[in-house]
Amino acid sequence: MDVRVLGGGPTEPFLSAQGLFETEYDLSKPVRVRVRRDPDERTWTGHYPDHHVLNISAQAATSAMSRELALHEYAHMRRNEEAHPSHTQSTAEAIYIGLAGRRVEQRKLTHCYQIANHMKDIYADDITLSVAPADKLVSFLEASLAAALADRPHDPPRGHRLTPASDPDITAVNAAFALALVERHDLVAPDHRLYDLAHAAADDAPGVPLERFKHHFETLADDPDESEYRKALVDVTRRYAVETGQAAD
Structure with a gap:
């Protein structure tokens, strides 16, 4: 599972979430985390043929829920890869x-x-x-x-x-x-x-x-x-x- 954080945000929450996720699951496509400056930017995931994108505001990326938000989005990526209905x-x-x-x-x-x-x-x-x-x-x-x-x-x-x-x-x-x-x-x-x-x-x-x-x-x-x-x-x-x-x- 390849996770890269873009946009100058913290890396620890996303890598920590990756560590937890990999205890039971994996992703075949790389993940690009884009930290946005807009504090109202909702956390959402985009799925593309060769990668996933996790969009998250800087405010959310530095919050107490940052690891949990990342883990939740990784789970959506997993469901997408396994073509869950x-x-x-x-x-x-x-x-x-x-x-x-x-x-x-x-x-x-x-x-x-x-x-x-x-x-x-x-x-x-x-x-x-x-x-x-x-x-x-x-x-x-x-x-x-x-x-x-x-x-x-x-x-x-x-x-x-x-x-x-x-x-x-x-x-x-x-x-x-x-x-x-x-x-x-x-x-x-x-x-x-x-x-x-x-x-x-x-x-x-x-x-x-x-x-x-x-x-x-x-x-x-x-x-x-x-x-x-x-x-x-x-x-x-x-x-x-x-x-x-x-x-x-």
């Missing part, structure tokens, strides 16, 4: 199938892509959590959900949101994802604060069945074929955009 299935195609004949709010459509990313993350973190401690990830999930709840609007969203406040509907789905991930890997006790936060998120979005979304994420098959994965993605798209009461025929 979660990383080869066209998200746009599945959403189109799920919403065929429907009119859907733009915010809901955007959320459907985020939900599809959660499904990819489940499979990436199946790898991540097999080689690294979960403490930082659990703390990150807890902090992220707490921040979203603190930023929630006082009234339910109507039409296009004009403020940066968190959307209660997708916050509830994010909470379902967090619970699904920790339960899938038995990471926390039933009295962990994450459950209180998730229930608060569910209370803010009564039209979003938290338990149903949690079950969907938690029970994703380890090794689905393309048809099985497409069906899972189509089903959750339709469930969120059509069955949660905000879409219109």
Whole structure:
């Protein structure tokens, strides 16, 4: 596994993540880490015929989560190389199938892509959590959900949101994802604060069945074929955009 850090960023987090990753897995293509100056640059991975690119902000590359972020992206690269359906299935195609004949709010459509990313993350973190401690990830999930709840609007969203406040509907789905991930890997006790936060998120979005979304994420098959994965993605798209009461025929 060949990892090279470009852009003048720190190398230690990426090499440390490489060491953990290589205890169980490997990548056939080299990895180029590009550290960006923009503090708002999200961590994301590009896949090319002869290499992978990990894009990350300098702020994230020097944060306490830098090693864990790198390890998570290496896991996405692994899923891509092994042609796992979660990383080869066209998200746009599945959403189109799920919403065929429907009119859907733009915010809901955007959320459907985020939900599809959660499904990819489940499979990436199946790898991540097999080689690294979960403490930082659990703390990150807890902090992220707490921040979203603190930023929630006082009234339910109507039409296009004009403020940066968190959307209660997708916050509830994010909470379902967090619970699904920790339960899938038995990471926390039933009295962990994450459950209180998730229930608060569910209370803010009564039209979003938290338990149903949690079950969907938690029970994703380890090794689905393309048809099985497409069906899972189509089903959750339709469930969120059509069955949660905000879409219109």
